[in-house]
Each structure stands twice: as structure tokens, then as C-alpha cells.
Amino acid sequence: MKEAVLEKPTIELVTPPITIENCKPICEPVCAPSIWPNFCGPTQCSPAKDRCSPDCGPDTNCRPSNW
Amino acid sequence: MTERTNHTLAVKTTKVEILSSEERLPIKVKEDVFLVRGAKRGAICDTNAGNVYSINEFAVKVIAGQQDDPEYQAQLQQMGLTNGERPVPQEVKRAEPKLNFVWFEIISDDCNESCAHCYAESMPPSHRKALGIENGDNPQILDPRPKLKVEEWQRLIREAFDLGCRQCQFIGGEPFVYHDGGKRVIDLAAYAKEVGFEFIEIFTNATLLNTGTIQRIKELGVHMAVSLYSSVPDVHNSITHLPRSHQMTTNNLKRLKEAEVPTRVESVLMHANQHTVAQTMIFIDELGFEPHNPDVLRPKGRGDNPEIQPDDEYLVRYGLMLGPNFSAPKRVFERYSSSHSCLAGKITITDRGDILPCIFSRDQVTGNVVKAGSLKAVLEKDPINDIWTTTKDDVLVCQDCEYRYVCFDCRPLSQGANGGREYQRAPYPRCTYNPYEGEWGGGTWKLDENGNPYYDETLKPIIEKVRSDGNLGAQTKGH
Numbered sequence: 001m002k003e004a005v006l007e008k009p010t011i012e013l014v015t016p017p018i019t020i021e022n023c024k025p026i027c028e029p030v031c032a033p034s035i036w037p038n039f040c041g042p043t044q045c046s047p048a049k050d051r052c053s054p055d056c057g058p059d060t061n062c063r064p065s066n067w
Numbered sequence: 068m069t070e071r072t073n074h075t076l077a078v079k080t081t082k083v084e085i086l087s088s089e090e091r092l093p094i095k096v097k098e099d100v101f102l103v104r105g106a107k108r109g110a111i112c113d114t115n116a117g118n119v120y121s122i123n124e125f126a127v128k129v130i131a132g133q134q135d136d137p138e139y140q141a142q143l144q145q146m147g148l149t150n151g152e153r154p155v156p157q158e159v160k161r162a163e164p165k166l167n168f169v170w171f172e173i174i175s176d177d178c179n180e181s182c183a184h185c186y187a188e189s190m191p192p193s194h195r196k197a198l199g200i201e202n203g204d205n206p207q208i209l210d211p212r213p214k215l216k217v218e219e220w221q222r223l224i225r226e227a228f229d230l231g232c233r234q235c236q237f238i239g240g241e242p243f244v245y246h247d248g249g250k251r252v253i254d255l256a257a258y259a260k261e262v263g264f265e266f267i268e269i270f271t272n273a274t275l276l277n278t279g280t281i282q283r284i285k286e287l288g289v290h291m292a293v294s295l296y297s298s299v300p301d302v303h304n305s306i307t308h309l310p311r312s313h314q315m316t317t318n319n320l321k322r323l324k325e326a327e328v329p330t331r332v333e334s335v336l337m338h339a340n341q342h343t344v345a346q347t348m349i350f351i352d353e354l355g356f357e358p359h360n361p362d363v364l365r366p367k368g369r370g371d372n373p374e375i376q377p378d379d380e381y382l383v384r385y386g387l388m389l390g391p392n393f394s395a396p397k398r399v400f401e402r403y404s405s406s407h408s409c410l411a412g413k414i415t416i417t418d419r420g421d422i423l424p425c426i427f428s429r430d431q432v433t434g435n436v437v438k439a440g441s442l443k444a445v446l447e448k449d450p451i452n453d454i455w456t457t458t459k460d461d462v463l464v465c466q467d468c469e470y471r472y473v474c475f476d477c478r479p480l481s482q483g484a485n486g487g488r489e490y491q492r493a494p495y496p497r498c499t500y501n502p503y504e505g506e507w508g509g510g511t512w513k514l515d516e517n518g519n520p521y522y523d524e525t526l527k528p529i530i531e532k533v534r535s536d537g538n539l540g541a542q543t544k545g546h
Binding site for chain 1 (some may be wrong): 117119120121123125139391392395411
């Protein structure tokens with residue numbers, strides 16, 4: 001027996017869009033130690049590029065901004 | 068393996084909802100789209116698009132099939148997040164990580180600098196002598212065991228490669244102080260290159276480089292990582308305790324730039340340099356390197372000293388997660404749910420042959436290559452594999468958070484912030500989210516004297532101030 005919905009269900013996107021403006025913050029180390037190499041590197045994450053490399057992520061050690 | 072048990076938790080003396088083992092399972096709502104339940108709210112992780120959505124508890128019930136809301140269900144279908152399939156709980160399997168990165172800490176004790184915050188507590192031998200600490204005199208301060216010889220380092224480099232590792236970093240102490248049998252760090256880097264390593268980096272203070280060394284670094288294609296603590300010479304030198312070190316480091320950064328050596332410049336935020344952070348980032352930019360926020364001091368080694376920690380406002384501004392900002396590419400979701408987001412596949416080898424899960428995890432020795440006879444023998448044992456497969460499901464508080472499979476984690480930081488306790492379970496200290504209330508920015512998580520987590524609201528006024536200034540911390544810039 002399903003309950004009646006008393007309140008409205010919500011949904012909110014919490015992923016920032018990948019743009020020139022926020023590319024660098026996304027790839028910027030925050031919580032990860034500075035001793036970590038960033039294999040993604042400035043050549044791929046630079047705002048000069050139109051977006052972060054699709055290779056950014058745990059394998060490249062390119063840290064998203066929430067790390 | 069670590070025993071994974073449920074726990075009880077009180078927040079503000081009120082009992083809160085703790086997820087059961089079954090509730091912790093992600094629910095597949097469509098191919099590659101998952102609902103992850105938290106104690107209060109939920110998250111939809113679309114691993115195809117990489118998007119994460121925050122949903123309230125009523126939405127969780129609708130998606131889990133416990134409530135009906137045709138309008139909402141149609142909205143989700145229109146967004147491509149569901150397709151009418153019945154939601155199915157997914158068993159989370161632990162991964163079997165392979166070695167993929169090694170920090171070769173070729174010189175743990177010795178450095179020409181004596182930084183205030185050094186995790187390895189390195190310093191010049193002459194300083195130790197002045198302090199009355201000489202090799203073997205005090206085993207609690209200086210490890211009396213013999214250091215690995217250059218031939219042993221070469222054997223370990225070869226063995227790491229044979230085990231599948233292709234990325235490494237040479238670190239210390241100061242790696243350019245290292246010498247043995249006429250060999251220096253650059254010779255070990257050359258050996259790693261010859262063996263087949265694809266990414267080789269040297270982490271250094273860059274004070275000891277000369278033209279010949281830089282030329283060799285360039286020829287080998289070795290990457291460099293350089294510590295610079297401030298644009299202000301006196302501030303930098305007061306941290307390194309080496310007169311003129313700022314001048315030596317910046318001069319060599321310019322030479323590295325001229326030689327087009329791939330170099331990153333890293334800084335650590337602490338009380339001594341907090342007032343110069345902004346200008347230091349500009350300075351690094353003007354030197355031609357990519358500036359980015361400093362790494363907030365981790366309480367390890369000499370860094371485990373409250374007097375050198377940055378003031379709370381700087382910690383909040385540069386170190387805390389003040390709002391949701393997550394992404395969920397498939398491999399992130401898969402990796403974080405099955406192994407440790409940071410530690411999986413990584414090790415540090417110290418100059419006495421100890422294997423640590425990371426450079427900051429000084430008290431987590433998971434084996435010794437000298438005793439074990441080989442690197443492989445250490446990596447086959449449980450301790451390192453147990454750490455490699457620790458996930459947020461094992462971490463207090465995080466295990467009840469809906470973002471647990473898309474959020475980064477640092478175990479030595481969590482342990483260090485909690486008095487060195489609970490390496491694998493201590494709550495992550497830089498998150499301000501309270502998953503039991505579904506709210507951000509009210510405080511941070513700590514362990515009480517009995518080892519139970521509590522939401523410490525000490526920083527709440529500062530968090531509110533930083534948020535009202537429009538600076539949501541380094542994590543949410545550009546969001």
C-alpha cells in the first residue's frame with residue numbers, strides 16, 4: 001500500500017556546468033594534498049581550453065572542486 | 068577486511084536516522100542512473116551525463132516506489148533519469164585495486180630546509196646535531212634502521228613497474244639532497260624512465276637545482292612540483308627556516324620556466340602565510356605558472372601543531388565544503404563506491420623500506436619491503452588492500468550521506484583532525500553538510516572523547532560570514 005504524498009517531491013541539480021569560467025576551479029585541488037601530481041595539468045585544464053579534459057577525474061588525479 | 072557495522076548517533080541530544088545496510092545500497096533506477104539514499108535526503112547520480120541531483124525525502128519515496136506522484140515521475144522520465152523500469156537495489160562490490168602510483172620517499176629525514184609544518188619532520192643533519200639528535204641516538208625521533216641503498220631503490224622501481232605501475236613521484240625530505248654510490252635523484256628518475264615509467268615527477272623546494280640538472284630534467288621529460296609558501300620573501304623564509312630560500316626557489320622556478328620543464332607550484336596554507344595567499348597566487352601567475360588555491364595544512368608531523376594552523380576564517384574560505392558541488396562520471400561513481408577515492412592503488416615507500424598508504428599516513432605502516440623481501444609480498448597482504456578498499460560506507464557520518472559515492476575523502480586528514488584516532492572511520496573534517504538534517508553550513512564533524520561523531524557548530528558564524536561575503540569557499544567558486 002503506497003502512502004499518499006503530503007509534500008511535493010523536489011529535484012535540484014548540484015553539478016556545476018563545465019565552462020571556461022569554472023573549468024579551473026573544477027580541476028583545482030582543494031582537499032587533495034598538494035603533493036599529488038595533477039596529471040591532467042594546465043595544458044588540459046587551462047581556461048584557455050573551452051572545457052576541462054574529459055579525462056579529468058580520479059585516474060588523472062585532476063581534482064574536481066568539491067574534493 | 069574492516070568490520071562494517073551500523074552505529075547509533077546523537078546530534079544535539081536528538082537521535083537521528085541511521086541508514087540500515089539495505090538502505091545504504093544504491094538503487095538502479097535506469098541503466099547507469101542510481102538513487103543513493105542519505106539519512107534525510109537522497110541523490111540521483113546520472114553516471115551517463117555525470118550529473119548529480121539533490122532530492123528531498125518525498126522524492127526518495129517516489130523513486131523507490133513507496134509513494135505515487137505521476138507528475139513527478141513524468142518529470143523524471145522527461146529529464147531522462149527514469150524510463151519506467153522497476154528500481155533495483157545494487158550490491159556494491161569491493162574492487163581489487165592494482166598498484167598505480169608510488170611515492171618514492173628516497174630521503175625521509177634530510178632536507179636543506181626545516182619547514183615549520185613538515186609531515187616527515189625533515190631537517191638538515193646539522194640542525195639535528197645542534198638539537199642533540201644524531202643518527203641512532205634517539206630512535207623515537209630518528210629511525211636507526213639502515214636506509215635503502217641505491218641498488219635497492221632501483222630494484223623497487225623495477226618491481227613496481229613489473230607490478231603494472233606507470234606513475235611515480237620522488238619526494239623527501241629534499242630529494243635533491245639524496246646521494247648514494249655517486250647516484251642522485253635525477254639518476255633514479257632516469258632509471259625509472261629507462262624501465263618504462265610514463266609519468267615521473269620530483270617534488271622539491273627547488274633551491275638546489277643548477278643549469279646542468281635542469282637540462283637533464285628537461286631531456287628526461289621529468290615533471291617538477293615545487294613548494295612556494297609566499298610571494299613575500301620573509302614570510303617564505305620564516306616557514307622554511309632557510310635564509311634566502313625564497314630567492315633560490317624563485318630563481319630556479321624562472322629557470323625551469325625558461326627551460327620549458329613541466330612544473331607545478333604548490334603552497335600550503337598556514338598561520339604564517341595566510342595573509343599573503345592572494346598575492347602569492349598572483350605572484351605564481353606572474354612567474355608563468357598555473358596558480359591555484361593552497362592546500363590547507365594537514366595536522367601531520369610538525370604540522371600537528373595548533374599554533375601554526377591557519378585562522379578559522381582562512382580554513383573556512385579555503386578548506387571547507389560549504390555547499391553541494393558534485394559530479395558523477397561513471398568511473399568516479401564506480402571507483403568511489405568500490406574502493407578509496409584517493410588511496411586505491413597508491414603507496415609510499417620510505418627510505419627505510421616501510422610501505423605507507425600515503426605520504427601523510429606516517430603511522431599506517433602496512434609492511435616493509437626489506438623484511439618482506441619484495442614489494443609484491445607486501446601488496447599481497449591484507450593491511451594495504453583493506454585500506455585501498457575503504458569507502459565512505461566505512462566512514463562515520465559519510466556512510467549516512469547521499470553524496471558518499473561522488474565525494475572525495477582523505478583518511479590521514481580525518482585521522483589527524485581527530486587526535487590521531489580511527490584512521491578508517493573518522494568523519495571527514497572539512498565537510499559542513501549534516502546528512503541527518505539535510506542542511507549545509509552549520510558546522511563540521513568531529514569525534515567526541517568516546518569516539519562518537521558530533522556536529523561541532525563552532526565555525527557556524529564564520530561560515531555564515533564567508534557565505535554572506537559571497538565567497539562560498541574554494542569548492543564552489545564558479546558554481
